[in-house]
Amino acid sequence: MSLLDVRGLGVAVPAPGAAGRDWRTLVDGVDLAIGAGESLGLVGESGSGKSMTARALLGLTPPGARITGDVVFDGRSVTGMSGRELRALRARRIAMVFQDPRAHINPVRSVGDFLTEAMVLELGRTPADAEARAVRLLADVGIPDGARRLRQYPHELSGGLLQRVMIASVLAVEPDLILADEPTTALDVTTQSEVMAILDELRRERGTAMLLITHDLALAAATCDRLAVMYAGRIVETQTSTALTATPRHPYTSGLMLSRPSIDIVVHRLPVIPGRPVAAYESGDGCAFEPRCAHAEAPCRERRPDVQELSGARVACVRAGELTLQGDA
Numbered sequence: 001m002s003l004l005d006v007r008g009l010g011v012a013v014p015a016p017g018a019a020g021r022d023w024r025t026l027v028d029g030v031d032l033a034i035g036a037g038e039s040l041g042l043v044g045e046s047g048s049g050k051s052m053t054a055r056a057l058l059g060l061t062p063p064g065a066r067i068t069g070d071v072v073f074d075g076r077s078v079t080g081m082s083g084r085e086l087r088a089l090r091a092r093r094i095a096m097v098f099q100d101p102r103a104h105i106n107p108v109r110s111v112g113d114f115l116t117e118a119m120v121l122e123l124g125r126t127p128a129d130a131e132a133r134a135v136r137l138l139a140d141v142g143i144p145d146g147a148r149r150l151r152q153y154p155h156e157l158s159g160g161l162l163q164r165v166m167i168a169s170v171l172a173v174e175p176d177l178i179l180a181d182e183p184t185t186a187l188d189v190t191t192q193s194e195v196m197a198i199l200d201e202l203r204r205e206r207g208t209a210m211l212l213i214t215h216d217l218a219l220a221a222a223t224c225d226r227l228a229v230m231y232a233g234r235i236v237e238t239q240t241s242t243a244l245t246a247t248p249r250h251p252y253t254s255g256l257m258l259s260r261p262s263i264d265i266v267v268h269r270l271p272v273i274p275g276r277p278v279a280a281y282e283s284g285d286g287c288a289f290e291p292r293c294a295h296a297e298a299p300c301r302e303r304r305p306d307v308q309e310l311s312g313a314r315v316a317c318v319r320a321g322e323l324t325l326q327g328d329a
Contacts, residue, residue, distance in 0.1 A: 008069035041220030044230035099182035112150030232288035233280025254325035
């Protein structure tokens with residue numbers, strides 16, 4: 001049994017100025033499963049619905065949003081939870097690392113207040129014990145001199161340090177599942193690698209499951225056990241990280257792999273996927289990727305492709321069984 005089981009999740013919001021008469025679909029029929037201690041990477045271009053999917057798992061959708069499908073965590077339906085039950089779930093069982101820590105840490109409270117509050121209120125630790133543990137957690141995420149850092153305020157820390165503080169706050173409540181939403185977007189390349197190494201190492205040590213939301217396919221492949229590729233609000237391919245990078249089954253996944261630069265191959269111009277990515281509400285009745293796909297045929301325009309099982313892969317492409325696609329360049 002999976003720790004997290006997402007079944008046909010859909011999120012739609014009222015169109016601007018439509019007064020509730022018209023809806024825009026952002027996430028459309030997403031199926032995901034994450035086992036205890038497993039890491040899953042959710043990959044896709046900006047606007048594909050990745051972050052909205054992660055927020056929907058915790059009930060953090062925009063006001064007035066319409067939710068369909070179900071999210072089951074540890075045998076309980078999240079979509080049917082009350083506000084109190086959702087708050088308890090966020091406080092103890094599922095924690096989220098946001099991509100912009102400055103937007104999610106109170107700027108007028110100290111780092112120590114931010115780190116110790118949940119430990120005191122949710123875990124029942126004394127303030128002194130919580131502070132001592134906060135210092136240890138800061139050391140775990142690569143921040144020395146923790147006692148001094150606890151007295152500082154968010155504006156006194158760099159983006160990299162603040163993201164490490166965010167990770168420490170997540171680990172403080174000892175969650176069963178971490179949702180990491182683009183946790184390295186605002187960081188330089190060196191700090192990105194350090195933060196992801198810390199997050200992955202601590203996850204493995206504690207046996208915590210993780211959903212990593214990212215547009216960086218290489219980062220997800222290096223960090224996660226399995227990868228799910230998202231396009232226009234739908235999952236188009238799911239495989240193990242090793243299998244997906246070696247043998248992509250969906251033309252969109254293959255395009256993403258081929259467009260990555262490589263230090264082993266010299267090219268004058270990188271291959272690109274033509275056209276622009278679309279949101280779920282912009283796609284028609286057929287395959288959303290069809291206008292950009294070099295392998296599209298008439299059936300691709302006529303109906304939405306069903307998910308096929310192919311040698312351990314789940315692929316939403318009517319031609320998946322006949323195409324031989326290239327992987328990493």
